[in-house]
Amino acid sequence: MNFEFGRVALVVLFALLPIVGIALGFFVPALRARGPLVVGFFAGIIPILSLYIPKRFLSGETGMRPRLDQWLIIVYGFALLLGVVNVIQNGTRKVARREKGWPFSVVLLTGLFVTGGLGIWGAVSGQGITTLPDGSGTPFKWIADYFFLPLQATIFALLAFFMASAAFRAFRARNTEATILLVAGILVMAGRVPLLEFLAAPFPPIQPAAAAASQGLGKLTEWIMQTPNGAAQAGIIIGAALGAASMAIRVILGIEKGYLGLGGGE
């Protein structure tokens, strides 16, 4: 029998240690946070170490890091389950207490149970979630195609109307910064589409000039997007990445405890 150090270490760190932690939490409440902090430390440090230490047990095909990645996918599944539980709890409470807007919660819960139920039934019965063995669609697919897809598209399409209304009422040149934003916005909006060609369409003599001007406007738009916008975006991304890295270090070292939900967050 092969002894896989990585596998054994993972079992110790993420199965035995949490059990010990839970037991400790029962008997010594002051130590409740210790177990999760140790688990958090190893879950954070193993992927980092695997980048620098090319050992089989750490970063090999069946090493600790790839296994942790796979576990992460499973944990994500549980997160989805938590979301569903949360929706059910909030929805049922709203309906039971007849809070404002409770009929919407009835619709939400009905949609959740009917759609989710049909999907789960398709999976459990082996018929398939979206397609039946004969190639036809399942009721789940029918709901997705004829309710979910058009409804989501409709909600997003409504944005065009609100954006146009907001453009008319709120997009004002109130000061220098707003004016710069306004001019840049108009240039980008005009440069991203063949606007000049559209305006010149009824006047054939000026069409070549409009096409040439449109090319120039397009180049100016690309410059705005690539240079000032690209530089600003890079700054934002680097800043956010540094923030995420410092937060990760705080979690790994046990300084940040807010995620434990024990009220000890800083």
Add this chain to the structure above:
Amino acid sequence: MAGFVEKLLNIDRRWLFLLVFAGVAVPIIMPMGLPVTTTGSTRSAFEFIDGLKPGDAVLISFDYGPSSAPENDPMAEGIMRQCFTKRIRVVICALYPLGGLQLANNSLAKVTAEFPHLKYGEDYVNLGFKDGAQAVMKRMGDDIVGAFPVDVRGTPLAQIPMMKEVRSLHQISVVVTIATGIIGEWWITQAHPQSGTPIIVGPTAVGAPKYYAYLNAGQLVGMLSGMKGAAEYEKLLAARYPDLGRFYRTTRAFTATKGMDAQTVIHFVIILFILIGNAAYMSHRAALRKAAAR
């Protein structure tokens, strides 16, 4: 004059809505065929895929939902058509939970129907949806089977001929992420550094600005920015491949090129709104100042 300005500033917004509706609906019903000029980021994406050899594998990740389908569907379908025309193998997956898989299934069914000689499992495969996008990408960098043990039909990947050669992202020539939100960015920050696989992103127009930073840094080989990016891609496809050119000219289906007409008109309407709104605002402010001076 002051009365007119006041009236304009307080115009019933339903008139604005009506103009927007007409601005979108009329060009869709009566296409104008406005010209589309191509940008460098779309051309580099197109040329990269065009430079691949038959038998290479491209991963197309459907990381968007129905809300942005009119912008994103033509991108995904255009790239699929290019790959299938060149006999490049296509691996499909969906990492966006709100309808990504449904859109992937629909687009794949539509495009593969145009290429009846293609065989599932040899020319293309649909891995389906998996939750936990970042974790899935990281796992795919090591081993695709670890993230997707079975395809969308429940067939183990080990039984799918083309997946015997495509074991991880290392065997993928380029990842194309058609993305609504942050998932496109994760492909750049999680998958690209791990496997070195080049990335092409197809974001919505509102999501595109952030990707210019990655484009400038060389972490993207190309980008199809919104509906314009998709329309540019259709133009490039039509110019390079005569069969696809015929398809895009004759199809009655919605394409990004047709959508650009509506987008042009609606941009014009919004610019007009901004200019009129500001003119009325400035005139109103001047009138107030004048009244205060008296």
